[in-house]
Amino acid sequence: MSPHKSGPRVAIIQNFKPTNPAFATDMMASFTDLIHKSAPDAIVDVINGVESAQLPNPSEYNTIILTGGMFNLALPEVEPWVERELDLIRTSAEKAPNSKLVGLCWGNQAVARALGGAVEFIPTGHVVGRNPDKLTGVGRDFFDAEELNLIHFRLR
Incomplete structure (x- = not known):
C-alpha cells in the first residue's frame, strides 16, 4: 500500500439489498460518521457488494469493513456477488496483509467461509x-x- 497523505482509506461493503433505501443510507452514513469520529481525515468509500460488478482492490485500502447481510452462507452454492466477495476476502488475506479486514455479523461469516471455515x-x-x-x-x-x-x- 502506498503511503497516504490525506488519511486512511476505508471501504465499507454493504452486503444487503435494501428493502428500505432510507434505512440503508442512514446505516452507511452511521458507519461513515463513526469512522470519521476516530479518524477525521479518513477517506471512506461505500460500495454495494450485492449490486457492484467489481469490488475494490484490497491493497488500496487500510481497512475493509464487510457489513451484515441476509444471504445464507451455510448453503453449498453461492450467488455470483457472494463469490466475488469471498474472492475479495481471500485476495485481501493473501496479497494485502497490511489491510485490516473487519466482518460484522454476515461479514464475519463470509471471512470464515472464504478462509476455509464452516458456516452452519x-x-x-x-x-x-x-x-x-x-x-x-x-x-x-x-x-x-x-x-x-x-x-x-x-x-x-
Missing part, C-alpha cells in the same frame, strides 16, 4: 439476547475475565 445452522435454533461467550487465552488476558456476556442475534 445452530442446532439449538436461533439465539437472541445476552449470552455468555467463553474467551480464548488472549481474550482472557485482554479482558481479565473467563467469559463475556454479549448481545447475540444469530440464525446460523
Whole structure:
C-alpha cells in the first residue's frame, strides 16, 4: 500500500439489498460518521457488494469493513456477488496483509467461509439476547475475565 497523505482509506461493503433505501443510507452514513469520529481525515468509500460488478482492490485500502447481510452462507452454492466477495476476502488475506479486514455479523461469516471455515445452522435454533461467550487465552488476558456476556442475534 502506498503511503497516504490525506488519511486512511476505508471501504465499507454493504452486503444487503435494501428493502428500505432510507434505512440503508442512514446505516452507511452511521458507519461513515463513526469512522470519521476516530479518524477525521479518513477517506471512506461505500460500495454495494450485492449490486457492484467489481469490488475494490484490497491493497488500496487500510481497512475493509464487510457489513451484515441476509444471504445464507451455510448453503453449498453461492450467488455470483457472494463469490466475488469471498474472492475479495481471500485476495485481501493473501496479497494485502497490511489491510485490516473487519466482518460484522454476515461479514464475519463470509471471512470464515472464504478462509476455509464452516458456516452452519445452530442446532439449538436461533439465539437472541445476552449470552455468555467463553474467551480464548488472549481474550482472557485482554479482558481479565473467563467469559463475556454479549448481545447475540444469530440464525446460523
